[in-house]
Amino acid sequence: MNRIKALIKKPGKRFYVFLVCLLIATFFWVLNALTKEYSLTISVPVEYAGVPDEKVIVNAPPKAVSFRVRGEGFNLLGVSKKDEFEPVTVDLRNYTTFGDDEVERKVVDAGSIRNLVNDELGDYLDIDQLSADSIQVLIEERMAKKVPVELDLNVTVNEQYTLQSDPFSTPDSVVAKGPKSEVRELTKVFTKRLQLDDLETTVNEDLPVVSNSAKMNFEPASVKVTVPVEQLTQGSTKVKIETINLPDSLTLSTYPRVVTVNFKTGLSHFDSIDEKQFKAQVDYSSVLKNQPPKLYVNVTSKNDHVKVISYSPENVEYIIRSR
Known part of the structure; x- marks a missing residue:
């Protein structure tokens, strides 16, 4: 060891002879190592071709196959340096x-897989221990069907505003394309979920149509969703009181005969609001129970875009007569 240190400190002819011998020894050691047989695990991507346009693969055959290869170190060296094949x-x-007629089944055996991989790697490597003994591919007819689009929305509006109409999509339907067994069971499709809070203006947004199946696609792939919003306004109207659950042998008169209903609605609906948009009812059944001095008036809106704020009177006097 001391002699080596001395050679390094004062390199001379003997040092360079030593260095050359070391390099030669290293070279032959590496050469000997690379001529030995080794094994290596690699993965090769797989693509599937030869499926007619009117058909589609419905299962999920492997996108890659893994296997062990054996060969001399020289040959494996080139393979091991590849990032991808x-x-x-x-x-x-x-x-x-x-x-059967509905589902075709193709089986790619291990021998075929081995031959395909050999074409990629060459004949100088031996392949064993394939990750798949065979590959099964299921094929179905492709089908197209027009289906309605249902919006997946969660919408709230500011208290001073309201929806002018129900949200809608343009177009309101799409053509679904995919495996026949899936498309024929399809009755509707949904948009991607959209959350909108405290709206004060109309919203227009493109939303993709979603599917649980990776084999399904849609034309168009997205729809334009409109959430129409407008400002609220208030008004009032008089509504005639009706009686429900009254026997044919009796008549019931209320005093007064009408109630004044205060309501709020969107600006675009205001001019069309009249008493026909509301129901004002007293129930004869409550007379049979406890004979109250006054009857409670129940007022409701028949229009989803009209909301009752208040009404007067809430209780009315009544007279019952025989026919």
């Missing part, structure tokens, strides 16, 4: 079809 293409037209 070119995909091997499985042409499904080359394989026998099994199954």
Whole structure:
């Protein structure tokens, strides 16, 4: 060791002879190591071809196959340095079809997989321990069907505003395309969920149509969703009181005969609001129970865009007569 240190401190002819010998020894050691057989696990992408346009793969065959390769170190060195491999293409037209008229089944056996991989890697490596003994591919007819779009919305508006109409989409339906077994069961599709809070203006937004199936697609893939918002206004109208649950042998008169209803609605609906938008009712059944001196008037709106604020009177006198 001391002699080596001395050579390094004062390099001379003997040092360079030593260095050359060391390099030669290292070279032969590496050369010997690379001629030995080693094994390595690699993964190669798989692509599937040969499916007609009118058909679609409905299962999820592997997108890659893993296996161990054996070979001399020289050959494995080039393989191990690859970040990724070119995909091997499985042409499904080359394989026998099994199954029924609805679902075709193609089976790619281990030998075929091995041959495809050999074409990619070359014959100088031995392949064993494939991750899949076979690959099964299921194929169905492709189907197209027009289905309505349902909006997945959660909307609140500012207390001084209201929805002018129900939210809607343009278009209101899409064409679903995918495996026949899935499309024929489809009755509607949904948009991506949209949360809108405290709105004061109309909102227009493009939303994608969503599906639980990766094999399904839509035309168009998105729709324009409109949430129409307008300012509220208030008004009042007189509504005639009706009696419910009254026997045909009796008549019931109320005093007064009408109630004044105060309401609020959107500006665009205001001019069309009249007494026909409301129901004012007294119930004869309450007379049979306790014979009250006055009857309670129940007022409701028939229009989803009109809200009752208050009404007067809330209780009315009444007279019952026989016919």
